[in-house]
Amino acid sequence: DTGVSQNPRHKITKRGQNVTFRCDPISEHNRLYWYRQTLGQGPEFLTYFQNEAQLEKSRLLSDRFSAERPKGSFSTLEIQRTEQGDSAMYLCASSLVGRGDEQFFGPGTRLTVL
Amino acid sequence: DAKTTQPPSMDCAEGRAANLPCNHSTISGNEYVYWYRQIHSQGPQYIIHGLKNNETNEMASLIITEDRKSSTLILPHATLRDTAVYYCIVRVRGNAGNMLTFGGGTRLMVKP
Numbered sequence: 001d002t003g004v005s006q007n008p009r010h011k012i013t014k015r016g017q018n019v020t021f022r023c024d025p026i027s028e029h030n031r032l033y034w035y036r037q038t039l040g041q042g043p044e045f046l047t048y049f050q051n052e053a054q055l056e057k058s059r060l061l062s063d064r065f066s067a068e069r070p071k072g073s074f075s076t077l078e079i080q081r082t083e084q085g086d087s088a089m090y091l092c093a094s095s096l097v098g099r100g101d102e103q104f105f106g107p108g109t110r111l112t113v114l
Numbered sequence: 115d116a117k118t119t120q121p122p123s124m125d126c127a128e129g130r131a132a133n134l135p136c137n138h139s140t141i142s143g144n145e146y147v148y149w150y151r152q153i154h155s156q157g158p159q160y161i162i163h164g165l166k167n168n169e170t171n172e173m174a175s176l177i178i179t180e181d182r183k184s185s186t187l188i189l190p191h192a193t194l195r196d197t198a199v200y201y202c203i204v205r206v207r208g209n210a211g212n213m214l215t216f217g218g219g220t221r222l223m224v225k226p
Contacts, residue, residue, distance in 0.1 A: 033213060042217055
């Protein structure tokens with residue numbers, strides 16, 4: 001399968017713990033996006049990378065959140081000192097600038113903070 | 115990005131055409147209309163996009179009015195697997211485009 005993959009698919013953690021999610025984009029895609037989706041709402045943009053550069057961050061991305069894409073391929077999203085309000089689906093998408101920038105999404109990582 | 119307005123929910127009989135409307139009266143000349151859908155517990159799936167001409171692919175057809183202030187996504191023969199939330203998004207395409215801004219979408223229920 002050559003689509004966007006995300007790991008883990010589900011994560012349950014206790015409040016105050018740190019968690020890290022991974023996203024592997026479609027191989028030739030140079031843009032990578034992170035979104036968050038809470039129950040009953042549409043996805044909300046968090047941040048995006050073009051190659052290894054993080055070009056934009058949403059106000060939703062608090063200081064406890066950090067994202068990296070060190071080699072311009074896979075990306076990680078880390079949440080430190082998790083809070084119950086962080087419980088959500090975290091979605092990753094990738095796109096290829098120069099071919100319209102249509103975004104293709106992965107299956108998401110569902111985070112539950114107890 | 116321009117704001118879109120969609121009905122919160124719609125029903126469609128299996129095998130019939132599903133016509134999902136979207137209003138985007140403040141769309142700019144360089145903004146495209148995109149449609150995504152999200153089946154329960156999955157990531158959003160790209161369906162189709164267009165600028166001003168009608169578009170068709172293997173999944174759906176997109177009809178954009180001449181003034182570009184509204185559009186309709188058509189699923190010609192809806193199946194139970196088309197039950198999903200459908201999002202209409204307008205955005206600049208290409209190098210200047212970045213994040214997608216999702217609204218509430220339309221929850222389409224295809225019934226047997």
